[in-house]
Amino acid sequence: MLKKKWLLKPEPNPDLVCQLQQELCVHNSICKLLIQRGVNSFKKAKRFFRPTTSLLHDPMLMKNMSEAVCRINEAIKKNEKILIYGDYDVDGTTSVAMVYSFFKESYENISYYIPDRYTEGYGISIQSIDYASENNVKLIVALDCGIKAIKEVNYAREKKIDYIICDHHLPGTTIPNSIVLNPKQKKCNYPFKELSGAGVGFKLLQAFCNQNEITIERANKYIDLLAVSIGADMVPLVEENRVLAQYGIEKLNRNPSIGLNAILINAKIHGLVNMRDIGFSIGPRINAAGRISHASKAVDLLTATNEDHAKKISQEVSLNNIDRRLLDKKTTKEALSILLSDNTHQNKKSTVVHNETWHKGVLGIVCNRIQDYYYRPTIVLTKNGNDYTGSARSVKGYDIYNAINLSSDKLEAFGGHKYAAGLTVKQENLKEFTSQFEQVVEETIQEDHLSPSIEIDIELPINQIQKGLFNLLNQFEPFGVGNEQPIFKCINVTAVKGTLRVVGKDHLKMEIMEVKNPKLRISAIAFNQVEHFDFISKGYSFDICYSLETNKWNGNQTLQANIKDIRIHS
Known part of the structure; x- marks a missing residue:
């Protein structure tokens, strides 16, 4: 997996933040998050937090x-x-x-x-x-x-x-x-x-x-x-x-x-x-x-x-969903094996991988996983009659639909969006399409598109995390594209002694605290970051970017930090 860049969003205009805070009477951090989303007045905040059907178009x-x-x-x-x-x-x-x-x-x-x-x-x-x-x-x-x-x-x-x-x-x-x-x-x-x-x-x-x-x-x-x-x-x-x-x-x-x-x-x-x-x-x-x-x-x-x-x-x-998970895992493993054995793949700007026997039903999921691993525009295909058919997924900022369109003279059919598409190509045209697609991507993609990044909204130390703040954050929901769950940064934290453990195969669970303020602590989960276990267990301090969420388990609900990435202090 590639190392992620941390991109801290520009600090909003302090005067706007102050003005909005006076109008709404809420935490300063909430006002910053709202302004980042274009919500810079009481009227807009009311529409954001309390949308009504009057906002629907005819x-x-x-x-x-x-x-x-x-x-x-x-x-x-x-x-x-x-x-x-x-x-x-x-x-x-x-x-x-x-x-x-x-x-x-x-x-x-x-x-x-x-x-x-x-x-x-x-x-x-x-x-x-x-x-x-x-x-x-x-x-x-x-x-x-x-x-x-x-x-x-x-x-x-x-x-x-x-x-x-x-x-x-x-x-x-x-x-x-x-x-x-x-x-x-x-x-x-x-x-x-x-x-x-x-x-x-x-x-x-x-x-x-x-x-x-x-x-x-x-x-x-x-x-x-x-x-x-x-x-x-x-x-x-x-x-x-x-x-x-x-x-x-x-x-x-x-x-x-x-x-x-x-x-x-x-x-x-x-x-x-x-x-x-x-x-x-x-x-x-x-x-x-x-x-x-x-x-x-x-x-x-x-x-x-x-x-x-x-x-x-x-x-x-x-x-069906259990079967899907097993197929997804098996197919992803096979696809990665093919790519790791391909000496030419490392120097390419795109990934196209195919196999005659893969189950068509999991190709979109597998495509997402391969794209996450190599962080390139990715196409995963399987045999369907005399054709190969499958899914395409892109990286942030790059229009894969347009790239496929520019390579489409060898395709039987394609359709989709900027970041996800489906396509069908005849077996005899697959090699030429793969080459043409790679050429288009190489000519049109920018280098920064090929580096995974995490956009961080604001810095939020653990000592500022309060129930009232979290309750207001919940009102930002529903989260999704265009209204992503806020991501925060906190520096110089460490795991509370005796709380670090591995859950599942690849995840870390712990309580964390700031080195300078060890009395305040919060439960945390870090998915797919088991590689940091040795350093954290030895007491190394680290920086995190994280979101706040409710952990639902056995009918109980607790506040926890969902750690998106960790930077160990050397």
Whole structure:
């Protein structure tokens, strides 16, 4: 693993900090953190800490929204069969569960379809259109996919099937010949561009309610599913997403859907649910169904109306998640072995690794791990028929979607975002694509992109950590992209004698204190930092960057420092 650079953010203007502190009457450190996030007045602080639905934009501002609602109304009036279609990841399955459940309340002639990850692949499949045609479907609402499905939509039109595409991925130069809802498409005046796939679907539900004089509460019943999509898909947690996520998490804690509640029980999540729980416990279980089995199982769970049925499926997806972990670990080990034996890899700016036998369902996770290890733009591929298909992940600041686009003349298909993408390449073109991708990365990446770093918000000594401060920090939630959990720096600390121990294989648990102020101490966990054990056990002092969090264990909750990195004093 590469050594991380510590980047301390610039100190905010002291006058602004002082002014905000007078307005809010809170800790100086809280004011610094707020100003770093663009919150520099009482009015903005109120919107940040107490977001309301009045901050949500009118869904009719989205291009083609009126046409989408009219087409659904027409289908309902004519009793046409509607198919709700979505991708097999968390964003896709929560989108389908949300939209399907909403319309199923009052319209029976509706079903859903999730493509098989292995036989159909990502996006709208020809197989699904054939299925729709055979079952007399006249309208397909595609969620979290479809923005590049030009030929598939044309094929559907030949079969007299209409599409409403609700997507949030970057459009190509041409969009499908259908009703397209995507805030990123040209000439779309919707003010917020960073909705998740489920977010676009939710705007459709809002518009449908508004246009048909239905209470908005009918759509809000499913906002907990939307919060899960926002957290799992890692869209920026700012502006409208922050409002939607906050209300969704409130519902998840107050009155979760039967399916999500079954996951919470199975995952033994106690206390208030937060974005960390979504990212590390809820999301992986939903994803595991599509990775190991079939994602329709996840939708079946998320649309469950019977607790016993939900309990049974949640147990199944938890077993899928255990299998996924084992596969992930095995595949990562094999990928690292291939790269370590490649003498040319060390001098490259990118990583492309492939194997015929790897399980397609874990490639995205493995890609993340390889990227973490080498800290380069990374692609991991496996054999799928005559093609190689897989996932791409980038490093901070580098647009891997653009790099793939510049190398795309040898690709069969690709799509995604700045930091994550999926792609398919024919076996005979794999070597040439790998070479071309490396050349593009070498020509476009900057050296500082290849050095991992930790952005530190402010210095916060242990003696300033108080319960009131921590309670206010909790109100910065939901955390995520664009509103990251604050990272603090504390210098010259040491482990309290007798508290240091190894937990698991690679993690350190201890109590820490400042050398100059040993009376104040705090419990700490340092994941994957066992290499520092010998130095710390010998009494060496060290600097840390850390976040503050609640440690939930056996029904108890305690404050602890989550140490992100350690610098031992020599």
